[in-house]
Amino acid sequence: MQLQKGLDKNKSIESEFNHVKIDFNQKVVQELLKQLFIIKEIVVLLETYSHELTSIQQLDYLEMIHESVQEMTQALNETLEDFHHEIDR
Secondary structure, eight states, rough: OOOHHHHHHHHHHHHHHHHHHHHHHHHHHHHHHHHHHHHHHHHHHHHHHHHGOHHHHHHHHHHHHHHHHEEEEEHHHHHHHHHHHHOOO
């Protein structure tokens, strides 16, 4: 009886851990895809219209790409931190 309760508890913990892993993966993918889409669109704009843009405008677009990369990094770091907190619980 005790052994069965222990096994059931381990299965519950394993199931919860798997749920946390799935949530973690989904959150990371969503955040990274959003930022990658923004970067892709800016690159397309630069490729298409670079001959019509001033140097300052081109730098502005490059800054937008830089900001998106920073947001991706921040989102990934926050997600990793959340994941570690969930594991430690």
